Amino acid sequence: MALLQVHFIIFQKRVNRGWSKVPDVSIAISAQDKYLSALNTMAKITKSFSKDMDEMEDTLGRLNKNKYTLKMDLKDAQRQxxxxxxxxxxxxxxxxxxxxxxxxxxxxxxxxxFQQAGGMGLRPVPPCYLRGM
Known part of the structure; x- marks a missing residue:
């Protein structure tokens, strides 16, 4: 695909109901620039890609912060x-x-x-030796 197309058109003068053998000096030139449109398209794609990369970088930053917070929470839970x-x-x-x-x-x-309920003939209950009592 050509990035720049140039067309030359040479006009002939009409003379006495016919065409002259000598071309007219008038020349029309048209040019179509496809290079600039390709550059504009690449610029748009690059800008979009850059925006996506910025968003992904922000997301990765947030995920790293969350990972650090979770790590700290896990360490605290392990200590507890x-x-x-x-x-x-x-x-x-x-x-x-x-x-x-x-x-x-x-x-x-x-x-x-049992004694209070009427149990007869039981020996007295020996005292318990408790620490601190």
Whole structure:
């Protein structure tokens, strides 16, 4: 495809109902520029592509910020989980330490309720030795 087309037209003069053998000096030139339209089309496409790239860059920036936020949230959640696990282990140890005392208190309470209900001939309930009591 030619980017620039040039047409030459030479006019002949009409003489005595015929055409002269010598061409007229008048010459018409027409030119059609296809190069500029191709450049304009490329410029439009480049501008559109540039706009799309800017939008994609903005989107990637937002996604990176979200990724960083999620990473920080995950680290915070992991720290809280570790704290909760440690607290749960402490609670389990405390429960194990209190288990004998609780069973002694339950036994005393059951015996007292049985005596109050009229249970005869039972020995007195021995005292429980509790830590801190």
């Amino acid at each position: 989980l570790e704290k909760a696990e440690k607290q749960f282990q402490k609670t389990g140890k405390a429960k194990d330490e209190l288990a004998p005392s609780l069973s002694c208190l339950r036994a005393r309470n059951s015996a007292r309720l």
